[in-house]
Amino acid sequence: MTATRETPVRLTQFAHGGGCACKIPPGELEDVLGGLATAPPVPGGTPLLVGLATGDDAAVVTLPAYGGAAAQAVVSTADFFTPVVDDPYDWGRIAAANALSDVYAMGGRPVLAVNLLAWPRDLLPFELAREVLRGGMDIAAEAGCHVGGGHSVDDPEPKYGMAVTGLADPARLLRNDAGRPGLPLSLTKPLGLGVLNNRHKATGERFEQAVATMVALNRDASEAALARGATCATDVTGFGLLGHLHKLARASGVTAVLDTAAVPWLDGARQAVRDGYVSGGTRRNLAWVAPFTDFGDTDADTRLLLADAQTSGGLLVAGEVPGAPVIGELVPRGAHSVVLR
Incomplete structure (x- = not known):
């Protein structure tokens, strides 16, 4: 299949998966990373505040104070994926917002990004790649983040994302290991992105509410969480709400404890599940969290939506965030890491 200027291009048809649903399954990834989290420190290196140990959203190192300036934390992350929508400009915006989200999820602000582009040069016109990059640059500009080049490869499958560097106050980080009993859980974006994107890939239907949600930066939510004194958060992406909730609780x-009736859903998400537009990544997420979850009497469709592989989802914050629904709370450790009510 080769696209030309005269042939309408559906980018999602050039990818085996879509967005964060194409991530390596969490169980398999943890097997690969087993033992690496305890790697010895770098001699003479700056202190590593956040690394592999807790599977957090980004790595964080501290820079010592110089000339009377306060110490700073450097936040580093990378994220890229296959097309989640057919429009190249929207795909670029979504991928950039998703990559920047890891910095916001740590309580930082992105300052510099570089592009990561894989492109099937014999199949897709480079005009489309330019639109992808333009979308990424526009979102970075909205975030106040420079884009300084990047790296590209000729690849049979299109992929795009960014490696992002951010800055944070080392004393005011958001971490996934800082939760404590008694804190409420807030979710800053509705769920259902995965099933709507899967329906878009299968049918070509466009869901404006999904695109608007994915391109929205998590900047304001991060700043609001920090202003309220929050210290624990993560973003909800490819492992679904249940997967990221399990990692935070663990x-x-x-x-x-999750109040399923309080979880917000995008319009059309439940119908997409009923119509069968559930990705393999979502089903793998559900299978992975099942041993750690007390599902109670939650119905099958809701379980799938709670495990739905999100792309550029919202922040899950242990604390109250203005305008975001409270969907549960943290309690002392019990027999399961996640309990549905």
Whole structure:
């Protein structure tokens, strides 16, 4: 399949998966990373505040104070994926917002990004790649983040994203291991992105509410969480709400109790599940969290939506965030890391 200027291009048809649903399954990834989290420190290196140990959203190192200036934390992350929508400009915006989100999820502000582009040069016109990059640059500009070049490869499957560097106050980080009993859980974007994107890939239907949600920066939510004194957060992406909730509860040594009736959904998400537009990544997420979750009497469709692989989802914050619904609370550790009510 080769696209030309005269042939309408559906970018999602050039990818085996879509967005964060194409991530390596969390269980398999943890097997690969097993033992690496305890790697010895770098001799003479700057202190590593956040690394592999808790599976947080980004790595964080501290820079010592110079000339009377306060110490700073450097936040580093990278994220890229296959097309999640057919429009190249929208795909670029979504991928950039998703990459920047890891910095916001740590309580930082992005300052510099470089592009990561894989492109099937014999299949897709470079005009489309330019639109992808333009979308990424526009979102970075909205975030006040410079884009300084990047790296590209000829690849049979298109992929795009960014490596992002941010700055943060080392004393005011948002971490996934800082939760404690008694804190409420807030979710800053509705769920259902995965099933709507899967429906878009299968049918070509466009869901404006999904695109608007994915391109929205998590900057304001991060700043609001910090202003309220929050210290624990993560973003909700490819492992679904249940997967990221399990990782947060496990890292913090608590149990997360989720009020399923309080979880916000995008319009059309439940219908997409009923019509069968559930990705393999979502089903793998659900299988991975099942041993750690007390599902109670939650119905099958809701379980799938709670495990739905999100792309550029919202922040899950242990604390109250103005305008965001409270969807549960953290309690002392019990038999399961996640309990549904």
